Amino acid sequence: MTDATIDRPVPAPIGFSADKRQAILAAALRLIARLGLHAAPMSAVARYAGVAAGTLYLYFPSKEAMINALYLQVLEDRDRSMAADAEGARKDGAIGRAGLWAFWNGLARWHFEHPEASSFLLQCQSSAILTDETREGERRMNAEGLRNFEQAVAAGRLRDLPLQVFWALVAGPIFQLAQMRDAGEMEITDDVLRSTFDGVCRSVLPERDVATSP
Amino acid sequence: MTDATIDRPVPAPIGFSADKRQAILAAALRLIARLGLHAAPMSAVARYAGVAAGTLYLYFPSKEAMINALYLQVLEDRDRSMAADAEGARKDGAIGRAGLWAFWNGLARWHFEHPEASSFLLQCQSSAILTDETREGERRMNAEGLRNFEQAVAAGRLRDLPLQVFWALVAGPIFQLAQMRDAGEMEITDDVLRSTFDGVCRSVLPERDVATSP
DNA sequence: CTCGGCTGAATGAATGATCATTCATTCATG
DNA sequence: CATGAATGAATGATCATTCATTCAGCCGAG
Numbered sequence: 001m002t003d004a005t006i007d008r009p010v011p012a013p014i015g016f017s018a019d020k021r022q023a024i025l026a027a028a029l030r031l032i033a034r035l036g037l038h039a040a041p042m043s044a045v046a047r048y049a050g051v052a053a054g055t056l057y058l059y060f061p062s063k064e065a066m067i068n069a070l071y072l073q074v075l076e077d078r079d080r081s082m083a084a085d086a087e088g089a090r091k092d093g094a095i096g097r098a099g100l101w102a103f104w105n106g107l108a109r110w111h112f113e114h115p116e117a118s119s120f121l122l123q124c125q126s127s128a129i130l131t132d133e134t135r136e137g138e139r140r141m142n143a144e145g146l147r148n149f150e151q152a153v154a155a156g157r158l159r160d161l162p163l164q165v166f167w168a169l170v171a172g173p174i175f176q177l178a179q180m181r182d183a184g185e186m187e188i189t190d191d192v193l194r195s196t197f198d199g200v201c202r203s204v205l206p207e208r209d210v211a212t213s214p
Numbered sequence: 215m216t217d218a219t220i221d222r223p224v225p226a227p228i229g230f231s232a233d234k235r236q237a238i239l240a241a242a243l244r245l246i247a248r249l250g251l252h253a254a255p256m257s258a259v260a261r262y263a264g265v266a267a268g269t270l271y272l273y274f275p276s277k278e279a280m281i282n283a284l285y286l287q288v289l290e291d292r293d294r295s296m297a298a299d300a301e302g303a304r305k306d307g308a309i310g311r312a313g314l315w316a317f318w319n320g321l322a323r324w325h326f327e328h329p330e331a332s333s334f335l336l337q338c339q340s341s342a343i344l345t346d347e348t349r350e351g352e353r354r355m356n357a358e359g360l361r362n363f364e365q366a367v368a369a370g371r372l373r374d375l376p377l378q379v380f381w382a383l384v385a386g387p388i389f390q391l392a393q394m395r396d397a398g399e400m401e402i403t404d405d406v407l408r409s410t411f412d413g414v415c416r417s418v419l420p421e422r423d424v425a426t427s428p
Numbered sequence: 429c430t431c432g433g434c435t436g437a438a439t440g441a442a443t444g445a446t447c448a449t450t451c452a453t454t455c456a457t458g
Numbered sequence: 459c460a461t462g463a464a465t466g467a468a469t470g471a472t473c474a475t476t477c478a479t480t481c482a483g484c485c486g487a488g
Contacts, residue, residue, distance in 0.1 A: 036341045036342035036343060037252060038251060038252040038343070042447075042449080051465085053448090054450075054464070054466065055464055056448095058463070063448065063449090122340040123341060126333070126393060126396070127337060128249065128250035128253075161409055164406065165413065167394075168387040168390040169414070172388070172389060173379075173382040173386035174386070176381065180378055180381075183339070183349065192376060195375055195376065195379050196383065199373075199375070199379065200417065231437090255472075256473075257474085266439040267440065267475085268440065268441095268476075268477080269439070272438075277473095277475090
């Protein structure tokens with residue numbers, strides 16, 4: 001038993017087949033969005049993913065772990081999508097109304113174009129199912145955004161607000177619209193997005209930047 | 215069997231003992247807030263309420279019905295509390311910054327002073343457990359507020375926004391703060407409330423009213 | 429005032445259903 | 459043939475819900 005025998009003790013570091021893992025997560029997402037976190041049995045996830053029940057446990061140690069993994073993956077998808085949308089608003093963080101639009105619209109559009117993922121996120125966030133580790137992972141993901149935020153505040157390109165107040169004012173309305181949409185209480189039109197964004201600008205931008213452009 | 219025999223076919227119209235019914239609902243609220251909608255078994259609700267498991271079913275036909283009843287009751291509590299807080303802002307609907315403060319602060323304070331009830335509401339709203347009937351009941355409860363809103367818009371005391379956008383801008387930030395608080399990510403101080411409210415004013419009040427008072 | 433029986437709220441052990449999870453077995457692949 | 463991913467029936471645990479039984483309080487008769 002030399003040191004060399006310790007090489008790659010586990011052949012596949014994450015899962016066996018990335019496709020299958022993905023199919024499982026996609027099935028879980030759909031079912032949880034449709035039925036709710038409570039009423040989505042693992043057996044149904046397996047059936048929907050086209051695998052046997054036991055297979056789920058080759059990829060995830062438990063249902064809770066699967067949901068937590070899915071949560072982080074959905075967050076990553078959202079971040080990636082927002083980063084792509086923000087291609088225009090470049091580098092240094094030229095906030096102002098246009099920069100905020102790039103950020104806000106990216107977040108809003110993702111939530112409205114991915115209703116299942118959006119519903120899943122909102123359910124997880126208010127359900128005591130996320131572990132401390134997952135919440136820690138989320139915090140780490142947001143570190144860069146936090147840095148940009150502080151920079152923008154320091155440069156006077158955002159009103160001087162605590163980060164959490166900023167997030168509540170910027171993201172809170174989006175999540176609220178998403179929830180009303182999920183409840184079938186409204187449809188999200190471009191007009192709704194525009195007028196909500198206009199309100200958000202007034203709440204977090206310095207006055208001189210509010211009216212910069214439609 | 216005359217018509218007279220039909221008198222009072224059921225002695226107690228709602229439940230048997232209002233106290234016991236209340237104890238059950240209070241227990242359900244605490245447990246669901248602490249453990250989450252999924253992990254709150256009826257047996258635990260019964261134990262916590264100091265009654266036997268079977269007793270729950272003398273007061274509610276099912277767990278789902280119990281949760282829906284609790285949801286409507288919590289909404290009524292919140293409305294009552296907000297109405298009491300708004301004693302100052304009287305009659306006609308003198309909105310402006312002061313009137314909005316009466317409304318917004320009432321809503322916000324209730325959510326921060328009743329963390330269990332607040333958490334319960336947020337869980338229900340994103341979990342597909344509310345029936346159409348319950349949602350209809352909620353809509354009926356909000357009818358008066360809707361009328362006041364339309365009046366205020368017509369009188370130019372609120373910016374001309376669709377109702378849902380208004381609600382997203384006013385309530386969305388509160389719910390987001392409540393959720394971050396529930397996740398242990400922040401503490402709600404008076405400063406946080408003040409600066410959030412300031413942002414909300416900018417987003418929904420006409421400019422002339424934004425700076426009326428702190 | 430007292431006693432015996434009656435009512436129906438309350439009980440909690442039992443039931444049946446549903447799940448998450450396991451593991452002996454299968455089978456495709458190298 | 460050997461490996462190990464995949465299977466899916468079986469397991470054990472947990473629940474929501476039921477129902478036969480209990481018993482506290484009430485009422486009419488004596």
